[in-house]
Amino acid sequence: MAFTVLAAVDAHAQGATKPTRIVSLDLCTDQILIELVDRARIAAVTHLAADPSVSAIPEQAKGIPFTRGAAADVLRHDPDLVLAGPFGVSATVDLLRRLERNVVVVPQAPDLAGVRASVRLVASAVGETEKGAALVDAFDRRLAAIAPATPGGAPGAIIYQVGGTVSGTGSLAAAVLVAAGFRNMATEYRLARNGQVSLEALVAMPPDLLVLSSAADEYRTAIADNLRHPALLALRRSHASIELPWQLWLCGTPHVADAVARLAEARTRIEARRP
Amino acid sequence: MTMPARKPIDPSLLIGALAAVAAIAFLLSLAVGPSGFALGPGGEAGSLIFWEIRLPRAILGALAGAALGLSGAALQGYLRNPLAEPSLIGVSGGAALGAVLAIHLGLSQTIALALPAGGLAGAVIAMLAVVTLAGIQGGPVTLILAGLAVSAIATALISLALNLSQNPFASVEMVFWLMGSLADRSLTQVWLAGPLIVAGMGLLLVLGRALDALALGEDAARSLGIDLARTRLLIVAGTALSVGAATAVTGIIGFVGLLVPHVLRPFAGHRPGLLLPASMLGGAIFLLVADVGLRLLQPLVDLRIGVLTALIGAPFFVWLVLRTRGELAP
Numbered sequence: 001m002a003f004t005v006l007a008a009v010d011a012h013a014q015g016a017t018k019p020t021r022i023v024s025l026d027l028c029t030d031q032i033l034i035e036l037v038d039r040a041r042i043a044a045v046t047h048l049a050a051d052p053s054v055s056a057i058p059e060q061a062k063g064i065p066f067t068r069g070a071a072a073d074v075l076r077h078d079p080d081l082v083l084a085g086p087f088g089v090s091a092t093v094d095l096l097r098r099l100e101r102n103v104v105v106v107p108q109a110p111d112l113a114g115v116r117a118s119v120r121l122v123a124s125a126v127g128e129t130e131k132g133a134a135l136v137d138a139f140d141r142r143l144a145a146i147a148p149a150t151p152g153g154a155p156g157a158i159i160y161q162v163g164g165t166v167s168g169t170g171s172l173a174a175a176v177l178v179a180a181g182f183r184n185m186a187t188e189y190r191l192a193r194n195g196q197v198s199l200e201a202l203v204a205m206p207p208d209l210l211v212l213s214s215a216a217d218e219y220r221t222a223i224a225d226n227l228r229h230p231a232l233l234a235l236r237r238s239h240a241s242i243e244l245p246w247q248l249w250l251c252g253t254p255h256v257a258d259a260v261a262r263l264a265e266a267r268t269r270i271e272a273r274r275p
Numbered sequence: 276m277t278m279p280a281r282k283p284i285d286p287s288l289l290i291g292a293l294a295a296v297a298a299i300a301f302l303l304s305l306a307v308g309p310s311g312f313a314l315g316p317g318g319e320a321g322s323l324i325f326w327e328i329r330l331p332r333a334i335l336g337a338l339a340g341a342a343l344g345l346s347g348a349a350l351q352g353y354l355r356n357p358l359a360e361p362s363l364i365g366v367s368g369g370a371a372l373g374a375v376l377a378i379h380l381g382l383s384q385t386i387a388l389a390l391p392a393g394g395l396a397g398a399v400i401a402m403l404a405v406v407t408l409a410g411i412q413g414g415p416v417t418l419i420l421a422g423l424a425v426s427a428i429a430t431a432l433i434s435l436a437l438n439l440s441q442n443p444f445a446s447v448e449m450v451f452w453l454m455g456s457l458a459d460r461s462l463t464q465v466w467l468a469g470p471l472i473v474a475g476m477g478l479l480l481v482l483g484r485a486l487d488a489l490a491l492g493e494d495a496a497r498s499l500g501i502d503l504a505r506t507r508l509l510i511v512a513g514t515a516l517s518v519g520a521a522t523a524v525t526g527i528i529g530f531v532g533l534l535v536p537h538v539l540r541p542f543a544g545h546r547p548g549l550l551l552p553a554s555m556l557g558g559a560i561f562l563l564v565a566d567v568g569l570r571l572l573q574p575l576v577d578l579r580i581g582v583l584t585a586l587i588g589a590p591f592f593v594w595l596v597l598r599t600r601g602e603l604a605p
Contacts, residue, residue, distance in 0.1 A: 054443055162444055164459060190309055192577040199459045200328045203320050204310035220384050222374075222526070223444055223451050226459045231327040238319075 018127035019081035019102070025069050025092065026085025027054060028251035029106050032122040033083060034060050035254070036131050043077035053218075056247045056255040071095040081125060109252025111175040115139065118252045135254055142257035146264045149181035150271050155208035157182035157263070158189075161246070162214065163223045164196040173249050176256060180263030182209065203231050209266055210241035242266050284542050286549050293539075293556035297337070300563035304333035307567050331462045336566045337559040338465075338472045339457075339525050342517035344558015345551060347532020348539075349479045352486035352547030353510050356415045357537070357599060361518045362529035363592075364418060365401045365425030370515075370522035371452045372429040372436075373397020377523075379440045391468050394523030398515040401425050415599075455526035455581030457566050464524040475516025476555060478509050483548030485509075490547055528581045530588020531558050537595065 021043040024030045030049035033042060034057060042064055048054050049061035067073050071092045074082060082103045084093050096103050104125045109115045116136045123132020157177050159167040166186045167173035174184045185207045189197045202210075216227045226232065235241075248259040306314045308329055316322035343361055350359035361367045377383045377393025408421035433452055437445040485506045488496035497503060522528075535557040536550055543550040565583050572578065578586075 051441075163447055190573070192573060194577060198309050198573075200324050201309040203323050203328065206320070219442060219444065220381075221378055221442065221444065221448055222524075223448050225461070225464070228463075229327070229459055229461045230463070231323050231461070234323055234327070 019079075019125075021077060021079050022081045022083065022126060023067060023074050023077050023079040024049075024083040025067070025074070025089045026083065026087070026106070028085055028108070028118070028253065029083035029122060030061065031055065031057055031251055031253045031255075032106075032119055033126065034064070035135065036119075036123055036128045037126050039064060041126070043079055044074075052247070054247060054250060056251070056253060071099075075099070075101075083122060083125065109172055110170060111172065112143070112179055112256065114172070115252040115254065115256050119254065139254040139257050142254075143179065143260060146180070146261055147268050149267070152271070152274065154181055154183040155267060155270050156185040156188070157209040157211055158185045158197070158202075158207045159211045159213060159244070160197070160202065161212075162219055162227065164198065164226050166191060166195055166197045168195050172252055172256065173246075176249050176259050177211070177263065180260045181267050182263065199226060199229055199231055203235055206235055206239045208240065208270055209263075210236065210239060211263070212241060212243045213246040215243050240266065240270055284544070286543075289542055289549070290552055290556070293553055293560065297556045297559045297563070300560045300567070301333055301337055303567050304336055304563045305329050307570050309570065309573065327461060328459070331460050331465045332457050332566070333563065334465050334469065335460050335521075335525060336457050336563045338469055339521040339528060340531055340558040340560070340562025341555045342472050342476060342521045342558070343528060343531035344535040344561065345476055345479050345555035346514040346518050347558070348536040348547070348550045348554035349482060349486070349510055350514065350532070351536055352550065353482070353489065353506065354418065355489070356418055357595060358415050358419050358533070358592075360530070360533035361514065362426075362527055363533060364405050364422030365429060366398050366405075366514060366518050367522050367527040367529065368426040368429030368433075369397040369399075369401025369404075370394040370519040371397070371527050372433050373400075373519065374523035375433050375436050375452060379436050387463075387467060391471050391520040391523045394468075394521075395471065395515050395519035397429070398519030398522070399511065401429060402511055402515060450579070452526045453581070454579035455528035455584075457525060457580055460524065468520040468524045471520035472517045475513045475518070475520065478513030478516065480551055480555070482506060482509055482513070483551050486547035486551070490545075526581065528562070528584055530584050530592065531561055533595075534584075534588045534591050535561055537591070 020041045022033060022037065022041055023043050024033050024045045027046055027048040030045040033045065034049065044065045044067040045061060046069065047066040049064070049066070050058050052058040055061060067077070069089055069092055074092065074096060080102060082096055082101055084103060084105045086105065086108050093103050093105060104121070106118050106121050109118050116139065119135050120132050123129050159173050159177065166189070168186045168191065169184060174186065177184045189201050189205065191197055212227065214227070242262065244259055244262055248255050305325070306312055308324065310324060313321065316325035347360045350361070350364070351357060373393035373396045374390055377389045382389035382393065404425050405418070405421045408424065409418040430453065434449060437448055485496065485501045488499045488501045493503065536554045539553045539557050540550060543553050566580055569578055569580060569583055
């Protein structure tokens with residue numbers, strides 16, 4: 001589906017001049033947009049882009065006006081291009097389209113190919129196809145430089161988050177694990193319907209690498225107590241674990257390559273310890 | 276009471292039997308979990324699971340259930356109101372709000388005890404608000420309405436606090452506070468809340484004689500030498516301590532305090548004094564068994580403990596309303 005949209009956007013971009021009042025309504029399109037165009041051409045992004053707890057580039061987003069995403073607020077910027085994601089803004093998107101605004105919806109990237117597709121889609125929408133291609137090339141070069149897995153079977157890893165949520169198959173996070181040479185162990189646990197694993201199941205069958213999406217003390221709330229649980233701390237002492245900030249893999253941006261690189265590094269350490 | 280009088284069971288037999296069942300429920304809670312049935316620690320992982328995961332869960336389940344059952348019985352006896360119960364009259368909601376504020380104002384970060392203290396303060400404020408709104412002598416319906424109002428305010432303020440806190444997990448946290456959870460709790464929480472829960476239950480347990488006398492009416496109680504002001508203070512302090520501290524670490528678990536005293540009342544021969552320790556043990560049994568059931572159902576059915584107790588307790592609440600409709604009419 002992404003590719004039919006891509007073709008349509010290309011046709012639009014070729015004839016017209018480049019959009020200069022771009023509004024982005026999604027954390028993921030925010031980040032790609034900021035990497036691709038001059039700030040002068042960005043009218044507004046979401047407030048999340050400058051939020052260091054979810055954004056990979058909060059510093060670069062500082063100072064750009066932000067929008068909360070309501071149609072009236074978006075129209076205030078009189079945008080010639082609106083970038084949206086798949087979540088939470090479908091009513092706004094419908095309304096903007098009915099008002100004949102140029103809206104491009106960028107699907108969520110489910111894997112590394114999806115990252116490339118997202119970058120290319122945004123790049124052609126903003127009329128920066130070459131910059132987009134360069135970004136994708138750099139992304140691919142980073143991935144190619146990652147150490148290949150040594151034979152002997154991929155070690156198992158699990159991405160364990162606040163509240164015991166685990167990144168399951170079909171998610172970008174899981175694709176990052178696989179790209180770094182791990183086996184995603186999410187399917188090997190008896191996960192609850194909402195994708196959570198109990199601490200007990202985790203301790204009973206520890207992964208070769210425990211990947212934590214935030215530091216133990218980043219969230220001092222009750223639901224994040226699982227990251228400070230004495231049993232988890234004991235597990236981290238006896239088994240390999242790394243903290244991989246979710247800012248790096250929450251969105252399908254080229255920063256995903258950083259996540260893959262850090263995981264692959266952890267994998268080489270685990271493999272070196274193998275008998 | 277319209278219940279047919281049953282021949283009361285010998286008090287020590289009743290308490291002994293309930294204590295035995297509670298002990299079995301506790302052991303069952305230690306034995307059941309996603310990694311399989313095991314009584315006692317085995318191996319490195321096994322010992323971690325037993326001491327750090329199952330033991331705190333069982334202790335907190337027992338303590339929270341006991342606190343809710345006991346305070347339900349005490350409130351029903353003191354207010355002479357069959358519908359009085361910590362979550363229905365807004366005490367649990369106030370406690371959860373206090374705990375949420377303690378966390379999001381950063382107080383619990385500096386002093387760990389601020390968490391149960393927040394729950395306690397919230398419970399006291401909610402209780403005073405309800406009693407002020409409904410009046411001590413207000414009928415059952417007035418009390419429930421006042422409780423509903425206080426609960427609604429507490430829930431709205433919890434939601435506001437979580438929204439303002441700007442953390443990406445606000446909605447998940449909302450579910451934790453409103454539906455309760457014993458999952459992945461640790462000994463940290465047991466040490467934080469346990470002593471306060473026990474202290475609160477101690478205050479409520481000494482009320483037996485006062486509640487027995489109050490069943491005869493306030494004048495009769497006074498003539499029997501009951502200090503009503505002291506009784507009221509003990510009720511408020513005991514409920515706030517036990518329910519406040521428990522809610523601060525488990526979230527709101529509803530209907531335990533309603534269901535348990537009503538089920539046990541016929542066995543206690545309608546003596547409020549005996550109903551106190553019986554409901555304390557009964558509450559522990561109910562919550563432990565519900566939590567064991569929850570773990571056995573997973574991952575087929577993924578329920579929150581508060582949802583399960585509500586699923587069992589709410590129909591009972593409806594039945595209670597229907598049964599006492601005559602008495603409840605204003």
